[in-house]
Each structure stands twice: as C-alpha cells, then as structure tokens.
Amino acid sequence: MEFSLLGPISVLCGSEELPLGPAKRRSVLALLLLQPNTTVPLEQLIDSLWEDEPPEHARTVVQGHVSRLRATLAAGGAEVYGIELATHGSAYLLRLPEELIDAHRFGELVALARPEAAPSDAVPLLREALGLWRGPALTGTVTSPPFAAAAHALEERRLTAVEALARAHGALGEHEQAAAVLYSAAVSHPLREGLIAALMRALFRTGRQSDALEWYHRTRRLLTEELGVDPGERLRAAYEEILRAEATGGDRQAAAPAGAPADPRTFHVKHGGDRPAPGKGETGSGGGAGPTAGSAAGRSRAGAAPRLLPRPPARFLGRDAQLGSLTGALTDRTTGESPLAVVVGPAGVGKTACAVQWAHLHAEAFPDGQLFADLRGFGEGDEAAPAEVLRDFLQALGTPPERVPSSAQAASALFRSLVAERRLLVVLDNARSSAQVRPLLPGGLHCATIVTSRSRLDGLVATDCARPVGLQAMGHEEGGALLGAMLGPDRVAEDPAATQELVDLCDGLPLALRAAAAQLTARPRWRLARLASALRDERRRLALLSAEDTGIAAALRMSVARLSADDARLLRALATSPDGHLNASAAAALAGYDQERTQDGLERLAEMHLVDEEATDVYTISALTQLFARDTNGEGGRRRESGDGAEPDGLPGGG
Missing domain, CATH: 1.10.10.10 (Winged helix-like DNA-binding domain superfamily/Winged helix DNA-binding domain)
Structure with missing residues (x-):
C-alpha cells in the first residue's frame, strides 16, 4: 500500500x-x-x-x-x-x-x-x-x-x-543536462530569482552571453510589471558578473559557479527526461531569446514551433482591402508596441475566414509559431476562460502540464515572459469582450495578435491601441465570385440576374452564400433561379440558408442570446420596420421606450453589429436579422433549421 x-x-x-x-x-x-x-x-x-x-x-x-x-x-x-x-x-x-x-x-x-x-x-x-x-x-x-x-x-x-x-x-561537467533540469523550473517559476541567476550564469558559461543578458532583462520587466520591484541581489550579482567578465574577456568557467547549466534553448524538455535538440542555427528563425516559445529556444515538446491555425478557408475570395489593412496594422513596427488588430463585423460576414487567411499568408513572418484559440464568445456554451486558453498555449509552447500555473494572472505573466522576444502570431477568434482578451495578449514587440469579434471591442482600442478592421457584406461582384468558386463559373454565368438576386437574398453574407451554394451543389440540375424563388418566401429563407451544422439562423441566435432582455425586445421592435431604415424617434415609437433608453439600446445593438448606423441617427437592420428577430426568441428559426416544414424537395420550380 x-x-x-x-x-x-x-x-x-x-x-x-x-x-x-x-x-x-x-x-x-x-x-x-x-x-x-x-x-x-x-x-x-x-x-x-x-x-x-x-x-x-x-x-x-x-x-x-x-x-x-x-x-x-x-x-x-x-x-x-x-x-x-x-x-x-x-x-x-x-x-x-x-x-x-x-x-x-x-x-x-x-x-x-x-x-x-x-x-x-x-x-x-x-x-x-x-x-x-x-x-x-x-x-x-x-x-x-x-x-x-x-x-x-x-x-x-x-x-x-x-x-x-x-x-x-x-x-x-554535464552542463547540458543541468540546463534541462533548471529550464523547467525556471519557466514555471519566472519570478524565482535564484533559478534565473543560475540559468544566466550557465548561458554565459556556454558562450551565450547575449541570451543570458536577455534573461535578466525579461525577468526584470516581469518583476516590475507583476510586483513593482527591482531585481534582488542574486539576480543583479549574476548580471554584473557577466558584464564584468565580458568587459575583461575573462574566463567563462571562472565567471560562473561550478555546476551552472547550459542554455535551455538546446533542449526539448519532456516529462521524465531530457534530450538535446537542434541548435539556434538550425531553426531559420533569425535568433531571439527566451525558452519554449518557438524556434531553437522554445520548441514544443513535439520538437517544432506550435502551428495551431485551422486549415485555410476553402475558396476564399475577395477581401483584398481588409487583408491589406491587416498587413498594415500587424507589420507596423514604428510604434514600439506589440501590434494588435481587431476584425469586427456582423454574424456570418467571414471574420474568422479573413483572419485565418491572413495568418496563413503571413505564417513565414512568424517562425516561432502561430497560436489559435476559439474564445467561444458567441457560442452555444460558456465562453472560454482566459486560464483555460493560457493552459493550452503554454503547453503548446512546451511547458509541462504540471508546471502550468493554476491562476490566470500567473499563467498570463508566464506566457508574456516566454514569448517576449519571439516572432509569434496569436489569433483569438470569437471574442466576447475586451476583458476576455487582455490576459491573452503576448506583448512582445515581435509578436502580433488578431482578434475577431461581433462586438466592436472598443475597450481594446482605448487601452491597447487595437486597430479595428471592419468587414461588410459582399457586393454583387464579390458575392457572385464566391458562388462561382463554389458552383463553377458556367453555372453562375448562365443566369446573372438570379446570381445577383441570390446575393441580395443572402444579404451579401458569405455564410449565407455558402449555405445557398451547398443547397445547389446537392442538386446539380437546379438553376439558380429556382433557389432564388424559394428564398423569396420569408417564412422559409432562414431554414434554407442552413447546411447541417452551420447556418445564418444559428449564427444570429448566438448574437441575440448575448443581449439583455430590453435590447432583445428593442431588436424585435426594429424588425417590424417596413424597409429596415429608421431613426431613434421611430425606434422609440416602435419599442414603446423613451428616447434616451432607445438611443442607448441602439448604440449597444450597433456595437454588436445587429444594426448599422449608416449616418447620424440613421439606423438600418438587415433583412435576415429582421426575419430572425420577428420570430420571438428565434424559435421558428430553430424549428425551420431542424427541417420541420422546410424539405428542400418541396421547393417551387423556377426554371
């Protein structure tokens, strides 16, 4: 026993x-x-x-x-x-x-x-x-x-x-093994100055003096940010020893105490054992310092920088202006800050696809890895807690599971410390709020972060200088090109009028257009006009713009579910507008609210991209959002998505 x-x-x-x-x-x-x-x-x-x-x-x-x-x-x-x-x-x-x-x-x-x-x-x-x-x-x-x-x-x-x-x-004399032993402990206890000092001496002893000094500066920053204190005597002493030895060309063996370990960059640290890994020259990352974050210094335990991006979006077309805006925002090194971009727009407009497409196009600029997390801000269940995401990130960066801090604050500090000098891309998809995102921001000057959200995340713009990149619905040309890419150009070209009508009936949303294309792909003999005719029936449109586990009604439901009861009632009132255009006075009359309450509600709906403020006090609500909101709590949308009364074979003919 x-x-x-x-x-x-x-x-x-x-x-x-x-x-x-x-x-x-x-x-x-x-x-x-x-x-x-x-x-x-x-x-x-x-x-x-x-x-x-x-x-x-x-x-x-x-x-x-x-x-x-x-x-x-x-x-x-x-x-x-x-x-x-x-x-x-x-x-x-x-x-x-x-x-x-x-x-x-x-x-x-x-x-x-x-x-x-x-x-x-x-x-x-x-x-x-x-x-x-x-x-x-x-x-x-x-x-x-x-x-x-x-x-x-x-x-x-x-x-x-x-x-x-x-x-x-x-x-x-087994300095490599000593480094591997100290490495895991130093990563898990980034504020334990004795460990860092030993690691600094070891790095210098093996000829990596620049890396040793970078460890000192990283730890100093962490002590200042997290505790508001300066380095203690042991850490300062190690730093000064290295500087003195470098200045005099002194012997490295004499500059460090016996038993000081070597650079942890040359190791993959695994639970239960350590083995050498390729040196810095084999990574092609251009150097850098700090453990576990990628390239030679921080391979994941599988031996490679983490590549967590989803597969590239299929048949991605257009969005050239938005991709260019992301490039400008995320490659700007003149601010002295870690670049941060927020891709925002309504449900189904293709925010995730745009962010992932850019990430794949520019992956080579981030050789130390690409991290991705779905924050589930607008999903069926609870949103992802920062501690949960940080645990996954730290493990992907090579931190053993048992060494991941339990508190989100400590895990965030460790994450920032590990990636401070790395060229790393972080994609945070489907964020609910700025507060959910902030603990996950890397902060290193060579790191970049893309956040996607249905909310504008004005807080990130205010406190972290995030660059917003807005996505709008596709026009006839882009929408038609997307349909052509999925259905074949000949099928689309045979009926340009029906193609334009389909784009209009889908509100130019890529998600809805892809669902429509899925309906037509399953029925290769149908002409586009036949589906357009069916979609004119407002009672069935949301159901027809669904394909198995994806659809515009499901996407809208997740947005509406995050609204307060008052804002949800206001949205349903706005949906009764004949043409979807109204001002605050008209909205107040429809909702039965006073002017101030209505104005505040409209601002919140606009922030969530459920309505659009075209001009001062001119608001619009899209046709698909109107259809969803008219059905109290979206129950009809759920029913139609499940298939009741929406059998595609019953679609009326259209040529």
Missing part, C-alpha cells in the same frame, strides 16, 4: 487506487499523512478543513470522514502493511511505516544525495526523488490556508532538489 502527497491525494493498493471520496475526506487523510505516527487533534482538523467559521456539526462531519477512511483502508488490507487509523480521545493517529508515504521517500532520497561531494551518486538519487512527483502537491484537498502552506513547503523542497540535481550534473 502506497500513499501519495506529491500530486493528487491517493492510496494505491497493488495496481488499484482506493476510493477516497470527497475533498474533505481526502484532506483529513492528507493532514494525517503530513504528521504520520503523531496524534492530530480534532480541533486542528476542523480548523484546516473550514477556511471560514466551521458549521456546528463540524465534529460529527470529521468523525464521519475518519470512520469512512478507516473502513476504506481496512478493505484494502491495511492491517497487513502495519497500518492503523486509531482514535486517541479527541485526536487521531495514523500509524504506518513512513516509507509508504511518497513525501517521506522523497525527503530520504534528497538527504542521501551529496551533489558536490559525490555527484555521480547524487544524480540517480535526485532523479528518482523528483520522479515521485505526479503534479502539484496536495492536489484534491480543500483550499484553506493550512493546506496551501503545506503545499508551498513541499514545492519549495522540490525546487531545492531541482537545484541540487543541476549542481550535481554541473559537477560532472
């Missing part, structure tokens, strides 16, 4: 894990394991389990958890292993051989290792000790201060062992 504290709390009996139950029961076991063969007062257990005032029945709850733990251990054959969970008055005692606890075995192995005196023996001992870790210590316990303090103490012991292993490798 084995007990684990160095990761998720667990008890292994042979190859099977015993069921421990809820977090509080696991926490009781963890506290007893942290003090094995010692009586633990009931009051200490209660104080540790409840961060706030414990409930009146707290004693009974703890007694129940102890009773269930005793039964679970007995069922696993605890008696055979000399394990007993005993009650001593108002205290409990977990009696067991301490070598059954992974934290105890870890401590013994570390104590046996002598990195300087016997480094060849210390390396296997320390590797075995660190191999006992399966994740953050005490995972699965309650989030109270006593457990947080205990987990922190265990993590400090782990980092001490990491530093000792690096010293042992260094004493053996």
